[in-house]
Amino acid sequence: MSEFVDDPHQLLHVLRNPDGTFTRFLEDPHTPPTPDPSLPILVLTKDMTINQSNNTWLRLFLPRKALERPSNNSKLPLIFFFHGGGFIYPSVASTIFHDFCSTMASDIGAVVASLDYRLNLEHRLPAYEDPVGHSTGSKPALMIG
Template identity: 60%
Template sequence: MPYLTRLQTMSIQTLQPPSTTTDPYQFLKIQHNHNDTLTRNLEDPHTLPSSDTTLPISVLTKDITINNSNQTWLRLFLPKNTTFSNKNNKFLPLIVFFHGGGFILLSAASTRFHNFCVEMAETVEAVVASVEYRLAPEHRLPAAYDDAMEALSLIRTSEDEWLTKYVDYSKCFLMGNSAGASIAYHAGLRVVENVKDLEPLKIQGLILHQPFFGGIQRTESEVRLENDPVFPLCVSDMMWELALPIGVDRDHEYSNLIVGNDIDEKFEKIKDQGWKVLVSMNGGDLLVDRNKELVKLMKEKGVDVVVDYQEGGFHGIEFFEASITKNFILRVLELN
């Protein structure tokens, strides 16, 4: 996901790479406080939900609570034409979406994610459930991963009519961008261990856009794009430092693809379940080599992986170039 608000008003080509002495906290306009909280000053416009069918909107939206104590909730996106044309009991696929932000920033209510989910729901003709999960460092990992599972449990048991009346529970996909893609991935690893626990909800696949993974050993793309103007390496490192449990490094299983998690066994189970996995990446994103590693590991275990690779670009490009967003959503449409 993009972090520089000034990118909204100037061309990416005009930006100068940050120096190697860039302060990642200043870069993101945040302050790390002594009590392990953040003061967040990054501009982040929010959009309120609306389920008013008289308004000229294509997708209806509303929020439902997951956990009051944790202040977590779902934002549901329902194509409006579905509410008027469901006489034949047409049920729609469900996409459970997790927003990006390096585990430390932004919200399901952030306008950039709200609009993205609107377009996803309308184009794919699916119900989208965007998860408001707890942020680090106030709630370090695995809090976000736990919230993902609690969201799925809520969806499975909810009596909300947008879910019970319009969703085909046998066609559910877990989706995210950046850190949200990592949340979707880790939720998938948990789900595949006990798929029956989620019935009647049945996961059909993962949709991972520029997933955020880390490790102590630098990849070629991390070295090459260390001073990337949109997502420099120092920002990536700082996000992991704030998101991971205190006292562990980026080689922890919450971050590093090849550490823990019994991934060989779990990838075998993903294959056996017949899940499809879409991994979308850009050559100009410092995370691209770790994304390629994920694809390689999954393919070695026979997982049905669809790769959406674009030369160039940058992290979060879909929020600045409409054509990229449309092309990505069309790839998602192919999975259904």
């Protein structure tokens, strides 16, 4: 018969800190970016900082075929992807989301911008709103280029 766990922190493998944040004991597998066009891969990826003080960033996914097409000034669609996880788990670099965005960029032929945000276990609410402020105009716009 299974044991009853009455402490949800034990079940989630986290430790509650006195300031209301949490420390995680388990990490999910991460995939590093691959920005080198000389690599034989279908999608190039690059990490870009949005806000260094909040540690918010995004990962861009560019299909290789965009580099190989003739220069006719055609534009690629842009897809913004916000990873799931209930604002507590995992990140853009998590292998499951990296692979999903790579497949989407390759199959659709679009640039995918996967935005990372501060998670609520390490940061107090409403930390997840950090990247949203840039799109609503309440914070300075992100300039890429």
